[in-house]
Amino acid sequence: MTEVLLPQPSEGPGFVQLLTPEGQRVEHPDYALDISDDEIKSLYRDLVMVRRIDTEATALQRQGQLGLWASLLGQEAAQVGAGRALTERDFAFPTYREHGVAYCKGVDPVTLLGLFRGASQGGWDPNENGFGLYTIVIGSQTLHATGYAMGIQRDGGDGAAMAFFGDGATSQGDVNEAFVWAGSFNAPIVFFCQNNQWAISEPVERQSHIPLYRRAEGFGFPGVRVDGNDVLAVLAVTRAALARAREGSGPSLVEAYTYRMAPHTTSDDPSRYRLAADLETWKLKDPVERVKAYLSRHGVADASFFADVSAAADELAAHVRAACIEMADPEPLSLFDHVYAGGSSLLDEERAGMAAYLASFEGESPAAAKLNVGAH
């Protein structure tokens, strides 16, 4: 057998970094970023808030308040960088892990938790914040984003679409079809791939032996690899890609090179497939710490700033926790709501049947409930 898994070099020509892991600003010829210290402070704040939401959600899952949680730990810079590059005109199509983008887009984290709690399938209005529904079937949303971008071309809008997806997703037919379509129609879209090195237990080398950003070349548009743990670099690169899209120059692919520091989801056990040592290496590149280092080193922020941010994060976490725990279960009959915009005689009949059935118990609880049968 001749199969080989080559390690992908993380850096190399074109790897965009503007802030080193040590918190040092560096320049990149193609991606100058003119940014004030206040802006960097506000980015820092977002990073902290997003991490705090994530920690709280993980805790809520452990306590049985959520059925599942997909942590973004380690990917905060990638998501805040991209999320902050997006303007109101732009529309984001997320996977199930874009809590940081959701935050930047103004989506209440509690709404996201509804899905992981099992109280809804998402349920928010994508058009309210330009933030699409979480999409679990790997890659599907990249085609939605491409279609949306084709819609912008057709109604004369001036925004762009951004499709989020992971390294694993690059193997799906849908993602590659999205590349074909975006290229063919020169659609105003940015493909934003968070290469967090893992698709559950599979290393990115199972999907590709060459860096993922290079996939774009063969479809006729540019790809770039950016340090996904560097919020400044991600912001700069994503802004440039969005500007390109908005001005009619077509799609591009941004590969944010990062690391999934948590298990795939709370159901996962990464000790079965990866070394704890890798995690240590990546901790040195922590996306939040490096901004903190920059702010401290340059005297831009003092202890009180960090304390304020921390307090605000705790406050948000408390809100999230309280709202999550209070979240009511849906009514059984709500099963039938929103299947169709225009209703359906079949559903009307089924709903009536279920209502009559439920009514037949009249106070006395069904045997299944008593026996606790079927509840796992």
Next chain:
Amino acid sequence: MTEVLLPQPSEGPGFVQLLTPEGQRVEHPDYALDISDDEIKSLYRDLVMVRRIDTEATALQRQGQLGLWASLLGQEAAQVGAGRALTERDFAFPTYREHGVAYCKGVDPVTLLGLFRGASQGGWDPNENGFGLYTIVIGSQTLHATGYAMGIQRDGGDGAAMAFFGDGATSQGDVNEAFVWAGSFNAPIVFFCQNNQWAISEPVERQSHIPLYRRAEGFGFPGVRVDGNDVLAVLAVTRAALARAREGSGPSLVEAYTYRMAPHTTSDDPSRYRLAADLETWKLKDPVERVKAYLSRHGVADASFFADVSAAADELAAHVRAACIEMADPEPLSLFDHVYAGGSSLLDEERAGMAAYLASFEGESPAAAKLNVGAH
């Protein structure tokens, strides 16, 4: 709307040609071809035979003997070049248009005609000649070929797989997934794309704004564009790609740049979507004529050689015609044959039901037959 359709340059760096349209031998630094004049004569013979089969099949369709025919006119060099590069150890996975490859692989053309006549769905044994079944769902066979190549890796075989597909197919998810898999497993496979400029009525620019061979780069293996109307170039390039695959160096993509000179199939009317003038341009690049020009100019072949080839082709055509016309319709009850290797109680029941039903007419023909209802 910002959509653009850029014409794809046919030539350029890397475009491999070894025999000009005028029949002039030229050299290419990467693809030296050491070939005897006898071999060229035998290639010529194949080109003529294949074209003759195609002409006969088109005629048979017009006369109602076939329900449909997908002509390879103009693509003879691409198919004979690739077909002759394949050895017995190699396995070809065709679309519905690879009559030339079938011929080189030793498949009786009459078998192919069974499918287009409606007497079978193909029905040949792929393992007999290393030639897979015709595949109509665009792109599916590229994954089969990749799996087959993975099988070669696993059983220690020394052949390679070759997947045939068109320019239109490059947009399908399956084809791109095949690229992913071939790259990931470093599988011994050659992707052979006949870019005949059209997917029914759609020009190749609808699928991609850049040359198709470049798609391979982004998946981590080499791509090359070859003059698909030059049988020598196709032979040389495909041989090299197969050798690479067999020696464990992994997949490659060959784009044979050619032109579909006939309608998409006999059901198609290309006058609705393309200019007759284009056809004229491509006639000057005819794949058969240029070999004839070479053979004549260099005194390699004389009139009697050409007459012999022509007579042999006519003889083959006569065989094909006679065998096609004589081909019996399948028996109604054969409907149920070969659905499963291991049979099925459901089918047994249905077969028995149909047999009893047919028996109930006992000589007198059913009303439907009398009324000729439903036959179109």
Next chain:
Amino acid sequence: MATLTLAKALNEGLRKAMENDPKVLVMGEDVGQLGGVFRVTDGLSKDFGEDRVIDTPLAESGIIGTAVGLSIRGFRPVCEIQFDGFVFPAFDQIVTQVAKMHYRSSGNVKLPITIRIPYGGGIGAVEHHSESPEAYFAHTPGLKVVTCSNPADAYWMIQQAVACDDPIVFFEPKRRYWDKAEVDTDSSPADLWSARIARSGTDATLITYGPSVRTCLEASAAAAEEGRELEVVDLRALSPIDWETVFTSARKTGHAIVVAEAPVYVSLAAEVAARVTEQCFYSLESPVLRVGGYSTPYPASRIEEDYLPDLDRVLDAVDRAIGF
């Protein structure tokens, strides 16, 4: 009043839909300059431009997936799948995205997508060009499924489907594309969700749809010559079904036969049989019988007429039902 083929009636209906609403788009393979392989979109590209009649790359998942995005942006895409057998690369987008997004979004996202699929056999075609995949879609909650059987319905139903805010799979009986009939383009159409009594009768009910409606009408004409009056119900909507019309007829005649081209095993015909039995139990004098395709892949065209339900197989079933 105009005499139109079914294909032309669809074409006219689509044209009307595009005229009525600038957000309506037509997209698919070869729908532009070629006008579709069956010419159902003939002339639309010329009149509405390439931005509204989109020749797409060759990828069905892409067609449906981008239609989802276009809908979120406010468009009403009408997607053509070139043949029944080529809908499967798009099946994931249809089943996991199109069918579920309204539900997933608690009603915030509407996907007014019409997925047109020429379906059924009998045209002497090669593999994958003669399938009847309606059961897959009817079994999928969140989709609606309809099919027309004649030019007048084609003209109106396609417009109603495009105007509907829910995703609809619209099956077109390709062997009937060339059937001609008068179409009154001024009348007002029947409810999209209603079944139609295509012929009244008293002795048995044929429940059918799409290409098999004509087969059943021919069978009932033949039966009438022998003094048997068959009622023919053209379902039109396959999900949801207008059960009242079906039940009323089945109760009246006491015998029901479902006729469709798809393999009967786990099919729409099974649903009709199950439900008619459940709801008309005491009215039925015989079990509901099904006449359909066999449990084999669609066969080579030279024996397809043995596979497809025809007049004789329908009449044979009627005999069996009445003689039960």
Next chain:
Amino acid sequence: MATLTLAKALNEGLRKAMENDPKVLVMGEDVGQLGGVFRVTDGLSKDFGEDRVIDTPLAESGIIGTAVGLSIRGFRPVCEIQFDGFVFPAFDQIVTQVAKMHYRSSGNVKLPITIRIPYGGGIGAVEHHSESPEAYFAHTPGLKVVTCSNPADAYWMIQQAVACDDPIVFFEPKRRYWDKAEVDTDSSPADLWSARIARSGTDATLITYGPSVRTCLEASAAAAEEGRELEVVDLRALSPIDWETVFTSARKTGHAIVVAEAPVYVSLAAEVAARVTEQCFYSLESPVLRVGGYSTPYPASRIEEDYLPDLDRVLDAVDRAIGF
């Protein structure tokens, strides 16, 4: 004799299959080092190596499509689809290639592919992780479909499926993965294509399969306390079905109820109802009833127990049938 969970029984069965035939391969997402998200392939990679237990790229069409090629090359691939809701990207390969290639090749190509799909709800999961898509496959000629309901069947049926020369879709009731039972690994197994009387009774027949078998056994235990003896038929094979066992039971009790999690509309349950009615018309004292999922997308997990058939809904249907 060993006490095994259903998941472990599958694991042992797969191990046996791999030991018995070096051509058997296991492939899918995370099936290697992780052992699958449900650990059904746990340890196989370590013992049989990465060439026989293949962690694949993240693409289901790729999994099935390459399995076809591997089969043509002489292998017997066992493909894992991680969850029911993720089989749809592979649907095209399954329906147009896997199901048809033996037919297309006039029997020259055998595709001994086993497609394992953990299915069904009740585990509190998010969207796409609780689907019951068996109808799609049962409706597809050229495929065979089976499902196990208990550890012993799991152990044997997976081996039989892998040994079968036809492509089989093998549904695993994921909410029952942790159910434990004694498995006699020395006995000889029942015919893969036979249904099983999981409990004998005389008053009504529950026809069911997969995860709902336990539900029906619990319902019949509850019914027995009230003096009603229900017979439970575990279908095991969904395509083809062992009709004789089903009919015999239905004729004996005169009442039949089909129980399954999938939406009932155009479902396998519809087929059972239609066929039982057709074949047992004069023996039935009531119409065949169906207890199943509703015609909605699978709901959020906090109301899934209202969606799924449970003991009460089954007993309610029994009451309605017997009281008809």
